Amino acid sequence: MPKWIVSAIEQCLQDVQDKPLLLRERQTFSNYLFSRRLPLGDSDVKKMYREIEYNILAKKYGDLETIDDEFEIEKRRKIIKGEAVNKLKQCVYDWKPIEYNAYKSYLYMITRSVPEYAVLDTIFKEIQLRNPTFNPKSMFDFGSGVGSVLWAALERWNTINEYMGIDISADMCDLSEKIISLHPKKYKKAFFRQFLPVSNLQHDIVVSAYSLMELESAKSRLEVIAKLWKKTNQYLIIVEQGTNAGYKCPHKNPCPRLHQNKGFPCNFGIQYMPLRLLGPQRQNFELYSYVVLKKGNPTSEDNWSRIVRPTLVRKNHVRCRMCTSEGQLEEVVVTKSKHGKPFYRCAKASGWGDRLSIEPNPSYEGADAVVVTPNENGESDISASFESVDVSFKEEDPFAAGYKEAIPRPEKLKRGKNNLEPSDIESQDLKPIYTSETPYVSK
Numbered sequence: 001m002p003k004w005i006v007s008a009i010e011q012c013l014q015d016v017q018d019k020p021l022l023l024r025e026r027q028t029f030s031n032y033l034f035s036r037r038l039p040l041g042d043s044d045v046k047k048m049y050r051e052i053e054y055n056i057l058a059k060k061y062g063d064l065e066t067i068d069d070e071f072e073i074e075k076r077r078k079i080i081k082g083e084a085v086n087k088l089k090q091c092v093y094d095w096k097p098i099e100y101n102a103y104k105s106y107l108y109m110i111t112r113s114v115p116e117y118a119v120l121d122t123i124f125k126e127i128q129l130r131n132p133t134f135n136p137k138s139m140f141d142f143g144s145g146v147g148s149v150l151w152a153a154l155e156r157w158n159t160i161n162e163y164m165g166i167d168i169s170a171d172m173c174d175l176s177e178k179i180i181s182l183h184p185k186k187y188k189k190a191f192f193r194q195f196l197p198v199s200n201l202q203h204d205i206v207v208s209a210y211s212l213m214e215l216e217s218a219k220s221r222l223e224v225i226a227k228l229w230k231k232t233n234q235y236l237i238i239v240e241q242g243t244n245a246g247y248k249c250p251h252k253n254p255c256p257r258l259h260q261n262k263g264f265p266c267n268f269g270i271q272y273m274p275l276r277l278l279g280p281q282r283q284n285f286e287l288y289s290y291v292v293l294k295k296g297n298p299t300s301e302d303n304w305s306r307i308v309r310p311t312l313v314r315k316n317h318v319r320c321r322m323c324t325s326e327g328q329l330e331e332v333v334v335t336k337s338k339h340g341k342p343f344y345r346c347a348k349a350s351g352w353g354d355r356l357s358i359e360p361n362p363s364y365e366g367a368d369a370v371v372v373t374p375n376e377n378g379e380s381d382i383s384a385s386f387e388s389v390d391v392s393f394k395e396e397d398p399f400a401a402g403y404k405e406a407i408p409r410p411e412k413l414k415r416g417k418n419n420l421e422p423s424d425i426e427s428q429d430l431k432p433i434y435t436s437e438t439p440y441v442s443k
């Protein structure tokens with residue numbers, strides 16, 4: 001993370017009265033955010049209730065229709081309802097919006113700004129690699145929080161001369177304004193609003209980072225995504241935590257990893273160094289899931305399979321565990337004799353999150369952005385693509401290019417107390433450490 005941001009954060013923290021409390025609550029808050037699930041819609045809750053009621057009925061009380069005594073039927077109905085409601089309360093995730101007051105905004109800043117910066121920097125770097133002539137002039141950031149999207153974008157592109165951050169929390173807006181005022185080049189083009197503007201003024205990059213989970217229903221999420229898409233001139237980027245709630249697939253079929261395999265969906269990981277002010281430096285690991293949607297026509301590469309586990313490079317062959325565009329898991333063993341030297345080399349160099357044409361294709365250069373196709377009227381209706389799945393996610397190799405030097409690929413990490421291998425990450429980290437039953441309580 002650039003020095004100016006670290007010193008801006010330190011400077012902002014001087015305003016906090018109970019800093020030790022903030023530091024103590026950090027881990028609990030981080031666990032709570034990671035374990036957060038999407039709120040269930042009314043119809044989901046009703047469906048769940050009916051299933052629970054049916055099970056209780058079948059197991060304990062038999063068929064009420066066989067009973068003649070109306071008083072007895074009513075009595076049993078009441079008992080069943082009571083039991084079903086109690087069971088439902090245990091099963092349903094009690095989603096509540098997080099209201100970011102000043103204290104929680106500071107807590108968010110010290111807890112999440114570094115991993116989020118690392119993830120956003122990786123995504124922006126990938127866009128720049130694939131589109132080096134792209135020089136965005138304007139940016140729109142939904143749920144802008146402390147402003148990590150802007151910080152990462154300004155480090156990548158110095159062409160951004162207009163930034164609009166939308167955050168419902170006035171305290172968050174104040175904090176992000178304060179941090180950006182400490183930018184070394186005195187960046188004066190950042191504006192903050194609490195609500196989405198009505199105008200359809202378009203921006204070169206539109207981002208929603210870790211904000212969709214804060215919306216109360218699937219309907220509101222879809223509406224926001226549709227609005228953001230209208231505001232997009234070139235790229236729309238959606239980022240969430242790499243959890244069961246935050247993941248999405250790049251195809252429209254059910255996630256095969258979630259449904260057929262171990263119950264763990266696709267996600268990607270990145271290592272980062274936490275802020276020094278939080279104590280002794282130790283590498284941390286962040287799981288994330290994201291999609292980059294680009295306006296334009298799709299190319300043949302959009303049907304390529306995606307590598308969903310680290311590539312296994314073995315003697316004379318490479319194993320690529322992939323998810324195809326039809327949503328099937330496939331393991332392809334690539335050898336020089338079967339696939340040709342260029343494709344073998346390409347498979348060997350590819351990594352977790354890259355896309356690969358199963359047919360040998362020497363021109364492969366890695367993954368490309370998901371492209372949304374315009375309809376017959378020339379409009380590209382993003383919400384239509386989101387009806388069957390929430391978001392068509394693109395997940396790319398976080399360990400590509402520049403990060404290769406700084407961060408070892410996950411399969412090369414040494415097994416140790418703080419260094420997890422991918423299999424460990426799936427089995428340990430995806431299980432909420434801090435569950436909904438133990439909600440985060442703050443002052």
Ligand SMILES: C[S@@+](CC[C@H](N)C(=O)[O-])C[C@H]1O[C@@H](n2cnc3c(N)ncnc32)[C@H](O)[C@@H]1O
Binds near residue numbers: 172
């Ligand atoms: C988890 S934080 C996102 C952090 C942010 N991307 C960053 O870089 O710091 C989610 C943010 O969304 C904001 N938010 C929640 N509901 C919102 C809404 N309906 N409209 C705008 N912002 C909203 C919250 O106040 C919070 O700051």
